[in-house]
Amino acid sequence: MKEDFAMTLSGSWPRVAVVGAGAVGGYFGGLLADAGAPVVMIGRRAFAEAVNHAGLFLDTLQFQKSVRVEASTEPSAVRGAELVLFCVKTTDNAATARELAPFLPPGAIVVSLQNGVDNVEQIRAAANIEALPAAVYVAASVPGPGRVKHVGRGDLVIGPDSEKTVKVAEIFRRANIPCRISGNIEGELWTKLIWNCALNALSALGQARYRQIAESADARKLMDAIVDEVLAVARAAGIVLPGLEDPKAALAGAMKIATQMAGAFSSTAQDINRSRRTEIDSLNGYIARRGAEVGVPTPVNHALFTLVKLLEERR
Amino acid sequence: MKEDFAMTLSGSWPRVAVVGAGAVGGYFGGLLADAGAPVVMIGRRAFAEAVNHAGLFLDTLQFQKSVRVEASTEPSAVRGAELVLFCVKTTDNAATARELAPFLPPGAIVVSLQNGVDNVEQIRAAANIEALPAAVYVAASVPGPGRVKHVGRGDLVIGPDSEKTVKVAEIFRRANIPCRISGNIEGELWTKLIWNCALNALSALGQARYRQIAESADARKLMDAIVDEVLAVARAAGIVLPGLEDPKAALAGAMKIATQMAGAFSSTAQDINRSRRTEIDSLNGYIARRGAEVGVPTPVNHALFTLVKLLEERR
Numbered sequence: 001m002k003e004d005f006a007m008t009l010s011g012s013w014p015r016v017a018v019v020g021a022g023a024v025g026g027y028f029g030g031l032l033a034d035a036g037a038p039v040v041m042i043g044r045r046a047f048a049e050a051v052n053h054a055g056l057f058l059d060t061l062q063f064q065k066s067v068r069v070e071a072s073t074e075p076s077a078v079r080g081a082e083l084v085l086f087c088v089k090t091t092d093n094a095a096t097a098r099e100l101a102p103f104l105p106p107g108a109i110v111v112s113l114q115n116g117v118d119n120v121e122q123i124r125a126a127a128n129i130e131a132l133p134a135a136v137y138v139a140a141s142v143p144g145p146g147r148v149k150h151v152g153r154g155d156l157v158i159g160p161d162s163e164k165t166v167k168v169a170e171i172f173r174r175a176n177i178p179c180r181i182s183g184n185i186e187g188e189l190w191t192k193l194i195w196n197c198a199l200n201a202l203s204a205l206g207q208a209r210y211r212q213i214a215e216s217a218d219a220r221k222l223m224d225a226i227v228d229e230v231l232a233v234a235r236a237a238g239i240v241l242p243g244l245e246d247p248k249a250a251l252a253g254a255m256k257i258a259t260q261m262a263g264a265f266s267s268t269a270q271d272i273n274r275s276r277r278t279e280i281d282s283l284n285g286y287i288a289r290r291g292a293e294v295g296v297p298t299p300v301n302h303a304l305f306t307l308v309k310l311l312e313e314r315r
Numbered sequence: 316m317k318e319d320f321a322m323t324l325s326g327s328w329p330r331v332a333v334v335g336a337g338a339v340g341g342y343f344g345g346l347l348a349d350a351g352a353p354v355v356m357i358g359r360r361a362f363a364e365a366v367n368h369a370g371l372f373l374d375t376l377q378f379q380k381s382v383r384v385e386a387s388t389e390p391s392a393v394r395g396a397e398l399v400l401f402c403v404k405t406t407d408n409a410a411t412a413r414e415l416a417p418f419l420p421p422g423a424i425v426v427s428l429q430n431g432v433d434n435v436e437q438i439r440a441a442a443n444i445e446a447l448p449a450a451v452y453v454a455a456s457v458p459g460p461g462r463v464k465h466v467g468r469g470d471l472v473i474g475p476d477s478e479k480t481v482k483v484a485e486i487f488r489r490a491n492i493p494c495r496i497s498g499n500i501e502g503e504l505w506t507k508l509i510w511n512c513a514l515n516a517l518s519a520l521g522q523a524r525y526r527q528i529a530e531s532a533d534a535r536k537l538m539d540a541i542v543d544e545v546l547a548v549a550r551a552a553g554i555v556l557p558g559l560e561d562p563k564a565a566l567a568g569a570m571k572i573a574t575q576m577a578g579a580f581s582s583t584a585q586d587i588n589r590s591r592r593t594e595i596d597s598l599n600g601y602i603a604r605r606g607a608e609v610g611v612p613t614p615v616n617h618a619l620f621t622l623v624k625l626l627e628e629r630r
Contacts (some may be wrong), residue, residue, distance in 0.1 A: 205520050206625025218621040225614045299540045300614050306533040307622070310521025 013037035014171060017081035017108075019100060020088030021047055021071070023140035023267070024113050026148035028156075028177060029085055030058045033069045035175035040070040040077050048073045050146030059143075060150040071146075075099040083171060084110040086123065086131055090282040093119055094126035101127040109164055113156070115196050115267070116282030117189040132165060133185050134158040135192040139261035141270055152261035154178070157192075159185025187242045191253070194230045194241075196266075196283045198223040198254040201304035203266035204278070204311070211262035214255060222300070227251050229298045230287050236294035272311055280308040328352035329486060332396035332423075334415060335403030336362050336386070338455035338582070339428050341463035343471075343492060344400055345373045348384045350490035355385040355392050363388045365461030374458075375465040386461075390414040398486060399425040401438065401446055405597040408434055409441035416442040424479055428471070430511050430582070431597030432504040447480060448500050449473040450507040454576035456585055467576035469493070472507075474500025502557045506568070509545045509556075511581075511598045513538040513569040516619035518581035519593065519626070526577035529570060537615070542566050544613045545602050551609035587626055595623040 013036050018029035021043030033039040033056070041051065051071035058067055070077070078084060078100055088096045093114075104110070110131040112119040120133045139152035155178035158165050165181055172179040182188045202213050202222065213219045227250045234241055243249060271278040285305040291298035328351050333344035336358030348354040348371070356366065366386035373382055385392070393399060393415055403411045408429075419425070425446040427434040435448045454467035470493035473480050480496055487494040497503045517528050517537065528534045542565045549556055558564060586593040600620040606613035 202622065202625065205622045207629040208625045212625060212628065216621070216625065218617070218624060222618050222621045225618065300618050302533070303537050303540065303615050303618055306531070306537045307517065307520045309533060310517065310523045310527060310531065313527065314522040 014082035015080055016040070016083045016085065017042065017078045018085045018087060019075075019078065019096060020086070020092070021051075022087060022089075023142050023148055024136055024138060025085055025087030026056060026142065027058070027060075027138055027140045027150055027154065028087075028113060028136075028172070029069065030056050030067050030148060031154075031175045031177055032171070034058070034065070034067045037171075037175070038070075040072060040081070042072050042075060042077050044145075045073050046145040047071060050144075054146060057147045058150070059148065060154075061152070076103045078103045078108075079105065081105060081108050083168065084108050086110050086112045086119075087114065089277065090114055090116045090119060090122075090279045091277050093122040097123045097127035097129050101129060104129065109168060111158065111168055114282075115192070115279050116286060117186070117193050118282070118286070132158055132160075132168065133189055135185070135188045137192070137257075139264040141264075151264050156180070157182050157185070157188045159183065159188065182242070184240060184242055187240050190230075190234055190239050190241055191250075193283065193286070194227055194234075194250050195254045195257050197230050197287055197301060197304075198226050198251070199258060200266040200268040201280065201284050201308050204268040204272045205304065205307050207269065208265075209262065210258040210264055210266075214258040214262065220251075220255070223254055224251055225300045226284070226304070227254065229291065229296070229301050232296045233287055233291045233294060233298065236296045237290060268308060272308070278308055278312060280305055280312075284308070329397035330395055331355070331398045331400065332357065332393045333400045333402060334390075334393065334411060335401070335407070336366075337402060337404075338457050338463055339451055339453060340400055340402030341371060341457065342373070342375075342453055342455045342465055342469065343402075343428060343451075343487070344384065345371050345382050345463060346469075346490045346492055347486070349373070349380070349382045352486075352490070353385075355387060355396070357387050357390060357392050359460075360388050361460040362386060365459075369461060372462045373465070374463065375469075376467070391418045393418045393423075394420065396420060396423050398483065399423050401425050401427045401434075402429065404592065405429055405431045405434060405437075405594045406592050408437040412438045412442035412444050416444060419444065424483060426473065426483055429597075430507070430515075430594050431601060432501070432508050433597070433601070447473055447475075447483065448504055450500070450503045452507070452572075454579035456579075466579050468572075471495070472497050472500070472503045474498060474503065497557070499555060499557055502555050505545075505549055505554050505556055506565075508598065508601070509542055509549075509565050510569045510572050512545050512602055512616060512619075513541050513566070514573060515581040515583040516595065516599050516623050519583040519587045520619065520622050522584065523580075524577065525573040525579055525581075529573040529577065535566075535570070538569055539566055540615045541599075541619070542569065544606065544611070544616050547611045548602055548606045548609060548613060551611045552605060583623060587623070593623055593627060595620055595627075599623070 018025040021041035048071040055066035135157040159182040284301040288302040333340040336356035363386040370381035450472040474497040599616040603617040
């Protein structure tokens, strides 16, 4: 296809734009830049100033180094990009998609690296942009402007299984980012959602690292109740979950993540601790809404959603 | 009866000891002292020092004044008391009862002014002390050692309907403390428990004042789910709830309390904010345990219990 010509040149890098340069965008965009891709990151003023002054500092499990990336506060910086990593908070989907649309090159491939299962829909509805969905597995935080601290995993699942997806996966893999292609990306996003629902609010409300959650028998029992509700909603909504027909497998998956990221707080906990809006509407809140639509009771997910909302609004 | 002779003398005051001089003990003991009763309060060192230096400062909805009470850190200060207000945290029931027992005058009337429904049992089991149960309705806090801030209500329900109970009620009423006698004190304690279960953990986990809870449609829905579970456990346990056969009445009661105490945080929230142990084991935790015993699922109460426990253990 003519529009993504640069990516067809083996060995050359596409021009990459990261929209929403938080922990996820900073980590994956930073690794692409470190591997040689020209990367521009669009973020807040403090971020852009820090990065333009001293580069992006990556403090990963494998290395610590400053990486050269371009940084901007302007959506127009997406001009010329061939691969766009869409990494804003899900709460900002519509506004960001609309700001971006006028500057987005026609052939650019947009990949949503976000929590939740309905980002592609939201981005399409807001600005008629077609994005590829990705399930992101990384534990990372932003300890200060222009800094990314990586504490666990760092891999992607993208889909659907198309020519475009294969190209994107190749680019990530060239930067040593494990990237699996799935023919059931909806199921993959729901799998990630299960684990987000099981862990994120608990870490935020209990101010607990994943280790503490994994070690508590009561927390495991609570996760069990959360997962049961999410699986019931998924079943009623006709979602096929890859390898998670058995609730025990779903819970085991969440426990494995909690162990892999033992030292981390969830992104929801990080948002609360910085007095920022969380993505709870896309997580336990989504399950509560979707459950109501398909007639499945979700009292525990609704409780977690409600408590995080109260915490967001605290004075 | 010979043993409570002082109380039979109309117009004279019994010697009162308050064990556990927090917000509840400080408020009710302080009002008794202000009315003329000789009161000794047994509490922490900082409390005793402040009170012996400057008296107990009562900042109530009706007045602000310093009240003269005796203060001590020693359980032996209960010697000579005719009325003992047992106001420690429920987590300290057994230890306090055992410390107190050697010094408790044989005829002294002990009243449990505590949250939860099984304090009398716990106190009896630990030290063979027979206490009268009271359901306490007051919103108060301890802004500093020797200070009590009262922000809502301030009334008691005691039982069972006995000669001893009537005497105790008369003493409270002489100090202008509304005190109702109930022939179904178990039901009254459970009624209070319903409201504690509906409100305390929400205020702690959401860092929310009761006003914010009352104003949130989602929080009301969550309270509904909590109350439904508590009512189901009460039914299965054979508890007769006075006037709360209808779940709507129970929820309306909690909403009324939230409105009456709009500006308050729950005691659970106050404990969390001071890094103290909470009474959650006696509240949502009690419902989860009792539910398991009687075969009633309590996923929402268990979730709240678990989250408060995580928060207690935070590092």
